Amino acid sequence: MSTVTTTVALEHRSPVRTLGWAVPALVILLALPFVVDQYQTILLAYGLVMGIAALGFNLLLGYTGLLSFGHSAYFGVGAYTVALMVKYLGVTSMELFLVGAIVACVLVTAVFGIACVRYTRIFFGILTMALSQVLWSLAFKFFWVTGGTDGLRVPTPTLLGLVTGKGDKIAFLATAYYYYVLGVFVICTLVMWVIVSSPFGRALQAIRDNEVRAEFVGIQIRQYRWVAFLVSGVFTGLAGALWVPLNGLTTPDIMHWTFSGEIVFMTVLGGFRSFTGPIIGAIVFNYLKTYAVGYTVYWQLLLGVVLVVLVLSLPTGIVGTAERLWARWRAR
């Protein structure tokens, strides 16, 4: 392999090589609840959920070249859809929640997307942020619907019509729900992998690299960006729906733009130039934040310093840096 080809970083072209990483990783994720305690398992479930959100987000940032500062909106739409389905419809089925979240996110992203994909760069960022803040302020102010800052409580759902969380909630979250999340995570990862490896995914990368040229190979840029926006938002919304039962409560905080900032943070932490980067970043960020919050009231300071140092010295993130070190080690 030539040294130049390693700059073609985004796609791991051989499915076999990808599987070589994915299978052991999946085995570890399957076995982990038997090894670590319930708290750790639940923490990992949070990480996987955020992994789905970041994966969706990165379809825009890493593959389409659009930095959204408003993905908290879609996460929140997913979460609030679940909470409102509980509150007004008395639904308990997790599958219905997921379907509801997808439908709601398609509707919201379809409308937001029409506006947002007309812009790129900083204007895209500001517009996505402004629109997400609209939803945040509605969730915040319409307390008789959304519970305002108190949020809405969500009981443990029924999984596949079989498993309920009656009784020991923690045990439910650490076993049945963990595997449920893992299942959805695996499906989402596979679907996203297919999307970025599809001709459509290639077209997005082309748009990212060179908008004008992409147009002159016949790609209708806005349409493609809109579809990417939709898919991206739906993934993040799905993550929001999965997140609510874990948290037991949804508050407007998850709609605030600073939460969007966290999604950007975890994606860059893992490395937005690689497919697995956002997943790794989300899991690591989740641990980092959880422990930082537990360790000091100044956790924001800690994370802020991590972010600044990261951007200054490791712009390719964990995965990008690991790949570079791995390549260097193999070259010896």
Next chain:
Amino acid sequence: MDIVVIHALNALLYASVLFLIAGGLSLIYGVMRIVNLAHGNLYAFGAYVSAWVVGLLVARAPEGASPSTVLLLLLLPAGAVAAAAFGALLEPTLLRPFYKRAEEYQLLVTFGLLMIIDDVIRWLWGPYPLSASVLFENFGSLGIGDAIYPTYNFLVIAVGALAAVFLWAFIYKTRFGVVLRATSQNMRMSSALGVNVNRVYVQAFTLGCLMAGLGGAIIVPSQSAVLGMGVDALILSFIVVVVGGLGSLEGALLGALIVGVVREAGIAWFPEIELAVLYLIAAAVLLIRPAGLFGRA
């Protein structure tokens, strides 16, 4: 009738402070093409420093007596000076390495900065609100018809108006203003013509931070400094600059007035959707006139 006057004054009050914050944000973007997400925190920093200084004076004053209003007024701009000094420190150390990098990285580093400054404020001044209300109270209030209105608020409005006039003169009537405008038009060209771009950048950034800090300093006597005020202010300033046009000072002024009026009207008549209406206005302006009402395309 009186109530309309009160509402109008409140709208002007908001607009004054917002103009200072958003004008700073816009100035920095106009010259350096950087959107500083930590800008709101510099406003918060200014508010905290001023409140802290006022608090020190009050603590030193003899029992029962209040420190002199004149002295307090003279020391109030301490927050603006502190924010400017902070900015002068930040630009060369943290931002300069990023001018040649992609926008994403610039946004991220300022987002990290936002988190850091938030906690630095918490560490320095604790989690409780810091008040400088003594100054606000010393000014008393004025009667407007049957209603009364705090005299101090007139001062805030005056400072906002003065700042706008001063900035206009500064940008359009001084040599430095010419250099600033030239650099914002074309950084490479200015550099080729012998302008020290690094110096212009640090000056512009410092000036922008000074404005944010001044906004914090003048508002803190009437509203205590609280955690989270920076993030809220940033979002409102975004609306202002999006409406007015990123990089335009006239736009920031107009945007601040619009946001001030809508906010005041919203609080009075449609409190539930006041913020939503503001964000929707911003989104609508972006859609109809992407460069803002005063922006360059």
Next chain:
Amino acid sequence: MSASVPSPVLLETRKLLKQFGEFRAVDHVDFRVQEGEVLALIGSNGAGKTTLVNLISGLLRADAGQIIFRGADVTAQTVHQRIAAGIARSFQLVNLFDQLSALDNVALAIFSRQGKTRKLFSLADADRPVWDEAMAVLHLFRMESKARLSAGGLAQGERKLLDVAIAYALKPRLLFLDEPTSGVSTREKAPIMDTISSVVRSERISAAIIEHDMDVVFSYADRIVAMHQGTILADGTPDEIRRNERVLTTLIGTPETRG
């Protein structure tokens, strides 16, 4: 090619106009391309050549006038529609997908041509016919050894060729090439033009080439159109252009004014 056998008109512009403020970059231009010919567009910088190509390819919108391609009015069509109709182009400043490999660059054009870029749920890499075709295109342009290299890492001459290869992969009827040899050394110009010329002629694609190098123009073009200040100054075979006084004085005689 002699003018005795008139080939059908492929593209025609009628009183095409583009203004930038007061400046008429393209001033009521009537321009024709015939089936199967290789045409050179010459003229000094600012003569309106690139603007004309930008108008026909859809990068710019015309202020007035018509563009007729294969008998249909395409003036109001989008870039996408014009490409589907058979108009493709390359760029003066090379325009590639730098992070993708050379092969990916060409394959993308093929996927797009076949409407497959609308597919979200199929693996691009599994589509053998597309990759075979992409490889064949690179072979035609003598670049198969560079297939796996990222486009950003190629030499300037190779980038120029790849740019043309991408446009060619769209299977156009009419190909616009905006200075395909600019920015490469004189030594490289002939091989690049030989490659392009052989591909275009063997596939009977009509080509319009913007070119400053008169040696290139006279050796490869069937017909030459000279532009000056937004209008067409002269139109004829290389021999006719060589003898044209106005062209000689305004263009060829003053090489130092050329960019």
